[in-house]
Amino acid sequence: MFVWDALQDLTLVILMVCAVVSIGVGLATEGWPNGMYDGLGIVISIFLVVIVTAVSDYKQSLQFKDLDKEKKKIFIQVTRDKHRQKISIYDLVIGDVVHLATGDKVPADGIFISGYSLSVDESSLSGESEPVNIDEKKPFLLAGTTVQNGSGKMLVTAVGMRTESGKLTETLNEGGEDETPLQVKLNGVATIIGKIGLGFAVLTFVVLTVRFLVEKALHHKFTDWSSSDALKLLNYFATAVTIIVVAVPEGLPLAVTLSLAFAMKKMMNEKALVRHLSACETMGSATCICTDKTGTLTTNHMVVDKFWICGKSKRVKGGERGDILNSETSEKFINILFQAIFQNTSSEVVTDKDGKKSILGTATESALLEYGLLLGGDFDAHHQENIILKIEPFCSDKKKMSVLVSLPEGGFRAFCKGASEIILRMCDKVVDTNGEPLHMSEEQTKNISNVIDGFACEALRTLCLAFKDFDYCPNDNSIPNSGYTLIAVVGIKDPVRSEVKDAVQTCLAAGITVRMVTGDNINTAKAIAKECGILTEDGLAIEGPEFRSKTPEDLKDIIPRIKVLARSSPMDKHTLVTHLKNMFKEVVAVTGDGTNDALALREADIGLAMGIAGTEVCVYALWPGSL
Incomplete structure (x- = not known):
């Protein structure tokens, strides 16, 4: 297949025609083996071009097959025939119930049946960096998306080429293959040179033939033809063919192919996998x-870029640790900030067998947790200190997440975080550098709103963190929606x-x-x-x-x-x-x-x-x- 693809080049087709004509005329005029040399040289040149191109493309196809095999080693949990079982994503059929958890890739199109705080990253299909919350109001899940948070069950409604991503694949397969810019230029050059060579060849043949006929006419031998005369005309034709063969640059495709093969090898050394030789050339054009x-x-990794605390905005620089707060705020304030970050979250900090920490959860949650760890906070310690009494998970309607905890020294505390404009309306106090709540004036509220707008103008996703203390546990562990104290405004972005x-x-x-x-x-x-x-x-x-x-x-x-x-x-x-x-x-x-x-x-x-x-x-x- 790769040999056949390589033979489709127009320049090579012209050379093949020249080779056949050259061999035919050479054998007729010079005999074996002298008549074979010119044509055989062209054939060898064609052979080298085709072999180098085909072998290079074939080797690359093997690399892509290995990648494809690795991609297919994905297994999922499904309920089928009333039994939960583990199957390959390629054995999935319509009607299966797929069990989804954080980090799973959605294997097919389907409808949400049940679950908890399920949000999906659809950036691979839509380009949207914002996660999509899946619930009864928005129940559709698409193949190729990734579960960012929560868990759930999905009824499979479409698989394979029937999915939205499958339809996209069908569109990819439509239409023929276009020539690369270099192929267009080379084919154009070969065509022009071929036409010029053909023109001169025809002109040469006509001039030689006319001169031959005029000489015969002048010597009154026009009606007297012999085998030597026929051989002269054949030699004239051989001369014309030689002009065409010499004019067509049979070395050009070989030179280009070898240079592209060298470029492909160099690209592979740079960790770039090239599918076809022509890609190296096209990239340069x-x-x-x-x-x-x-x-x-x-x-595609969200991080905290700016934050506002105690009336001051600060930009987070890479590698900065807790000392950026320790110099300006009290231990009590820092403790409240860590509690707001580590207690009020649906994400988790996990440690692998090598002791390396990683964060599982949505991009926004992960950015906050990563920032808390950067400041020197201890996720496990804060979770062990306080007892969580109730959690209100984030939902797209309320645009906030809340949690109620029991403090070790006695009393209760509610934490709330979410969309800045919503959380700000729920706050009537703001915490100072000593960790004490102070009344928030209208002017302060306006200044904080301006800070939030300023963060938004810098393409930052803003969140507000707030808390509220209780001497006694609220009825039914209910979490209030007002009377909070603002802790911080955080600006998160996907850095360049x-x-x-x-x-x-x-x-x-x-x-x-x-x-x-x-x-x-x-x-x-x-x-x-x-x-x-x-x-x-x-x-x-x-x-x-x-x-x-x-x-x-x-x-x-x-x-x-x-x-x-x-x-x-x-x-x-x-x-x-x-x-x-x-x-x-x-x-x-x-x-x-x-x-x-x-x-x-x-x-x-x-x-x-x-x-x-x-x-x-x-x-x-x-x-x-x-x-």
């Missing part, structure tokens, strides 16, 4: 890069990868336009794009629904200025790439790490699947010319 945001430009800014500047300096295409909201996308250097003053940021509504004439005007496409669907990404290729003749590279990027990756001249998730996408999508 790119004039435009359309990149995903979440997981590609950013780390450290190498991205320099990479963007390198691309811009090389004349390559960089565009961000993401499913996230436009404010976050614009903030990240500005931080990376993608969105400039003359650049345009637009949302997917508005982009979809534009006419082809409008798109011609705005596409060159688009630097950020937010709230975009997989089809929006596909449309943008298609228009850049067809309307503006750009050589488009697309980078991404999720299934939602696969359509655009498949359509692009060069697809770059990034990171661990990208490896799975690359195996899953199987687009040509991809890394």
Whole structure:
């Protein structure tokens, strides 16, 4: 199959025709074996090109098969025939009840039956970094998404190619394979050279033949033909064929193939798995890069970036520990902050057999816990000190999570965290540096609101932490909704990868336009794009629904200025790439790490699947010319 694919190159087809004609004419004029040399040289050149290309692509296909085998080693718990059992995700059928827990990948499309605090990361399909809460009101689960928090049961309604991700795969497989820019150029050069060579060959043959006929006519031998005359005409034809053979550059495909094979080897040493030889060349020809945001430009790992406590805002720098608070706040305040972080959470800090700590839970919860550990807090110690009496898990309607605990020194304390504007309305006090509650004035409330707005303008996801003390246990362990004391405002974000800014500047300096295409909201996308250097003053940021509504004439005007496409669907990404290729003749590279990027990756001249998730996408999508 790989040999046959390699033989489809137009230059090689022209060379094969030349080789056949050369051998035929050579044997007729010079006999065996002298007549074989020219044609045999071309055949050997073709053979080397085809073998190098086919062997390189075959070796890469074996690497991808190994990746695919690893990807398939996934087992899940299902209830089937009234029995709970463990099966491979590839044995799943409609009607099975799948048991889901934190960290599981949803193996099929289905409907939520029952569960507790189930939230799902749909960024691989939608590009949205915000987790989606699954309940009776929003019961649909999609294959390829990941359970971020909680547990539940799902009734399978679609598997394989019938799922939403399966339909995406079918779309990927539609259409033929496009030629790479280098193939287009080489084929164009070969065609032009072939035509010029053919023209000169025909002209030479005609001139030699006419001269021969004129000489015979002048010597009055036009009617007198012999075998030597026929041999002369055959020699003239051989000369014409030689001109064509010499004109067509049979060494060019070999030189290009060997250089690309060397480039592929070099890319593999850099930990980049190249699917086809042509991908190395196409990457160097790119004039435009359309990149995903979440997981590609950013780390897809939420961290605390800024926080506000006791009237002061601070930015968290990497590696800073508890001393950033110890110098300005009392031990009592720090203890309250740790309690608010470690007690009021649905996530968990676990230690593996090597003693390495990791956090299981949603991205937001994990960021808070990681920050608490960075400040020097002890998750296990705080859980052992206090007894949890009641938990009100986070829900999308209330946009908050609350917990009621019994304190070791006596008394009770409620902790609450959630959407900043909601928690702030529940607070009438604010804690000072000594850990004592003080009345919150209207001016203080307004200042804190401005802090929250300022965090939001920097594309930070804001949370407020609050607490309330009781001398006695509330009736039925009920958790109140007012009278809280504000502890802190926390700004969380998905940070930009450290190498991205320099990479963007390198691309811009090389004349390559960089565009961000993401499913996230436009404010976050614009903030990240500005931080990376993608969105400039003359650049345009637009949302997917508005982009979809534009006419082809409008798109011609705005596409060159688009630097950020937010709230975009997989089809929006596909449309943008298609228009850049067809309307503006750009050589488009697309980078991404999720299934939602696969359509655009498949359509692009060069697809770059990034990171661990990208490896799975690359195996899953199987687009040509991809890394």
